[in-house]
Amino acid sequence: MTDILQAPAMRGFIRMCMDGWDRGWHERNGGNLTYRMTDEDVVQCRTFFKAPGPWVMMDVQAENLAGEYFITTGSGKYFRNVEPDPVHSLGIVEINENGNAWRIVWGLEDGGKPTSEFPSHFMNHSVRKTATNGANRVIYHCHATNIIALTYILPLTDRDFSRALWQSATECPVVFPEGVGVCPWMVPGGADIAKATSEKMKTYQAAIWAQHGLFASGPDFDTTFGLAHTIEKSAEIYWKVLATGQPIRQTITDEVLRAIAKDFNVVLNEAFLN
Ligand code: 13P
Numbered sequence: 220m221t222d223i224l225q226a227p228a229m230r231g232f233i234r235m236c237m238d239g240w241d242r243g244w245h246e247r248n249g250g251n252l253t254y255r256m257t258d259e260d261v262v263q264c265r266t267f268f269k270a271p272g273p274w275v276m277m278d279v280q281a282e283n284l285a286g287e288y289f290i291t292t293g294s295g296k297y298f299r300n301v302e303p304d305p306v307h308s309l310g311i312v313e314i315n316e317n318g319n320a321w322r323i324v325w326g327l328e329d330g331g332k333p334t335s336e337f338p339s340h341f342m343n344h345s346v347r348k349t350a351t352n353g354a355n356r357v358i359y360h361c362h363a364t365n366i367i368a369l370t371y372i373l374p375l376t377d378r379d380f381s382r383a384l385w386q387s388a389t390e391c392p393v394v395f396p397e398g399v400g401v402c403p404w405m406v407p408g409g410a411d412i413a414k415a416t417s418e419k420m421k422t423y424q425a426a427i428w429a430q431h432g433l434f435a436s437g438p439d440f441d442t443t444f445g446l447a448h449t450i451e452k453s454a455e456i457y458w459k460v461l462a463t464g465q466p467i468r469q470t471i472t473d474e475v476l477r478a479i480a481k482d483f484n485v486v487l488n489e490a491f492l493n
């Protein structure tokens with residue numbers, strides 16, 4: 220390999236950024252993506268690392284992420300520029316032995332920093348790593364239009380959002396049978412929103428930030444992007460139905476939800492069923 224950008228992890232990361240850009244979920248610098256690298260990824264990329272930058276302390280800590288390496292989008296960087304200008308748009312950071320500081324080992328050239336949402340990504344990585352026995356590797360935050368719009372009209376509860384999404388597309392109960400979490404509006408970028416989101420991510424693969432966007436998690440880029448896409452598409456269908464102004468004549472009933480779960484061998488969150 221002559222270029223770090225040929226590493227499968229980098230290629231997958233960049234492709235997902237461009238997919239999100241193409242969907243219209245990343246206006247300006249909106250949204251961010253992080254990937255917890257495997258040992259093999261680190262071996263492939265290490266020869267291209269630069270002299271590490273200084274350690275930067277975080278207000279959050281996760282012992283189970285000590286010594287890990289993450290690919291991350293940069294704060295204030297545009298998803299639109301990730302493919303044409305990866306060395307400024309992206310970076311690789313190493314986490315210290317206490318799990319409470321990062322330093323840049325590749326990219327984020329000319330003074331770039333990891334996404335301002337790194338604390339939320341970091342805490343979500345920590346809880347999803349535990350919840351999935353180490354399988355989870357991707358955390359993705361996007362400004363998905365229809366899901367944001369729904370946070371203006373639906374009650375901000377896990378139950379209301381989970382039911383509306385399950386009822387708006389048949390695949391939803393199969394893709395996220397546990398439902399989705401909802402956080403109230405909070406100041407972005409800090410430790411408080413990181414902790415609130417990671418509480419939701421103990422139960423759910425995805426969490427919605429009111430009037431802001433979506434967090435999705437998964438073991439790889441395909442699954443994580445697919446989850447965000449499924450949630451956003453379901454929200455779009457719900458909107459289209461509401462926009463007709465017609466009364467809803469029929470929907471996916473709880474009986475049907477249970478039948479789908481049985482046939483697809485998934486356990487639906489019973490707390491959200493009547
Ligand atoms: P960053 O540019 O710091 O990643 O912030 C974008 C964003 O979506 C904040 O929530």
Ligand code: ZN
Pocket residue numbers: 249250360361362407431432
């Ligand atoms: Zn955002």
